[in-house]
Amino acid sequence: MSISVIGAGAFGTALAQSHATDGQDVKIWARNPVTVDAINQHHENTTRLAGVKLSESLRATSDLAEATEADHILLCLPMQKLSAFLTENKTLFRGKMLIGCCKGVELTSLSGTSDVIRNAAPDATPAILTGPGFARDIARGLPTAMTLACDHKDADGLQQSLSTSVLRLYLSDDMAGAELGGALKNVVAIACGAVMGAGLGESARAAIITRGFSEMQRLAAHLGAKPETLTGLSGFGDLTLTCTSDQSRNYKYGFDVGTGKIPDPKITTEGVATAQAVANLAEKSDVDMPLTRMIAALTRNEITLSQAVEGLLSRPLRKE
Numbered sequence: 001m002s003i004s005v006i007g008a009g010a011f012g013t014a015l016a017q018s019h020a021t022d023g024q025d026v027k028i029w030a031r032n033p034v035t036v037d038a039i040n041q042h043h044e045n046t047t048r049l050a051g052v053k054l055s056e057s058l059r060a061t062s063d064l065a066e067a068t069e070a071d072h073i074l075l076c077l078p079m080q081k082l083s084a085f086l087t088e089n090k091t092l093f094r095g096k097m098l099i100g101c102c103k104g105v106e107l108t109s110l111s112g113t114s115d116v117i118r119n120a121a122p123d124a125t126p127a128i129l130t131g132p133g134f135a136r137d138i139a140r141g142l143p144t145a146m147t148l149a150c151d152h153k154d155a156d157g158l159q160q161s162l163s164t165s166v167l168r169l170y171l172s173d174d175m176a177g178a179e180l181g182g183a184l185k186n187v188v189a190i191a192c193g194a195v196m197g198a199g200l201g202e203s204a205r206a207a208i209i210t211r212g213f214s215e216m217q218r219l220a221a222h223l224g225a226k227p228e229t230l231t232g233l234s235g236f237g238d239l240t241l242t243c244t245s246d247q248s249r250n251y252k253y254g255f256d257v258g259t260g261k262i263p264d265p266k267i268t269t270e271g272v273a274t275a276q277a278v279a280n281l282a283e284k285s286d287v288d289m290p291l292t293r294m295i296a297a298l299t300r301n302e303i304t305l306s307q308a309v310e311g312l313l314s315r316p317l318r319k320e
């Protein structure tokens with residue numbers, strides 16, 4: 001069984017490396033020929049995952065037709081770019097198993113990854129790979145547990161194929177819940193970064209994680225996700241990782257905001273567009289998500305961090 005990874009960013013490179021190290025037949029597609037050369041000639045992705053030595057068996061290509069010959073295709077592009085990319089190339093994805101690895105909600109459609117795949121590549125079968133795993137940890141071969149969500153009849157086979165000796169995938173049939181957890185935790189991580197950057201303390205961060213989780217569960221339940229998906233790796237697991245580590249780009253974005261620095265717009269920070277999308281989705285669904293609303297307003301520069309904190313603290317007292 002062959003695997004291709006579409007998108008040679010940090011996460012795509014890490015997954016490809018993990019499978020190549022495990023002895024599997026894996027190819028990675030990059031749009032940038034410089035990245036292809038760096039991986040094939042120097043065994044390093046100098047732009048997106050510098051400093052990690054890659055397996056010599058990992059081959060990169062900028063030929064999308066060649067990359068899409070594989071049986072299983074891992075989509076590792078930023079969420080807001082996925083739909084246009086799939087639409088433009090949909091004939092190449094016909095009949096393929098497309099495993100979406102993006103963590104976000106699409107701003108234009110308010111859809112999650114699996115619906116974006118269904119709409120943009122209707123002849124493909126979607127699955128979701130999500131959960132707590134930093135690219136750098138996975139690429140270094142550190143033990144990681146994540147969620148593979150799939151309602152395909154050969155879900156067990158896919159789980160076997162995509163797991164390695166150190167990348168342990170737990171199977172779920174709840175794609176909506178799994179992808180929501182991964183998307184929503186990024187918004188909470190921005191809030192945690194901001195709290196820590198502004199020196200508001202670890203107690204405040206614990207409050208944000210807990211109340212943020214409560215919002216995540218509320219929206220997920222409304223959208224039909226299973227409760228256990230949100231308390232599993234793809235929800236609570238990833239929330240814990242991202243809200244407490246400065247390896248996280250979402251956390252770092254928030255930290256910069258908290259210290260008054262302007263975050264680097266070139267860094268993929270899924271929580272920014274997702275905060276806007278989720279605030280819109282929550283309003284449309286009549287689900288109360290005050291923290292997400294604040295982060296959406298903060299990242300649009302409509303309010304300051306002090307106003308966001310004041311807004312949250314002045315809400316009526318309530319039962320937990």
Ligand SMILES: NC(=O)C1=CN([C@@H]2O[C@H](COP(=O)(O)OP(=O)(O)OC[C@H]3O[C@@H](n4cnc5c(N)ncnc54)[C@H](OP(=O)(O)O)[C@@H]3O)[C@@H](O)[C@H]2O)C=CC1
Pocket residue numbers: 007008009010011012030031032035047048076077078079081085101102103104133134135136267268270
């Ligand atoms: N990094 C991590 O630890 C994890 C990331 N994820 C998720 O994976 C997704 C990708 O993240 P990550 O790899 O880290 O991001 P990066 O910013 O490292 O890489 C993004 C990749 O997407 C490519 N790309 C961007 N726009 C397009 C486009 N329009 N067409 C084709 N290729 C494009 C970039 O190409 P180029 O280099 O040429 O710009 C780059 O290779 C995100 O949704 C993220 O949340 C999930 C788990 C962990």
Ligand SMILES: O=C(CO)COP(=O)(O)O
Pocket residue numbers: 103131132133134135186189238241242247248249250251268269270
């Ligand atoms: O999703 C991640 C780890 O599970 C990576 O988070 P960041 O995109 O914030 O770096």
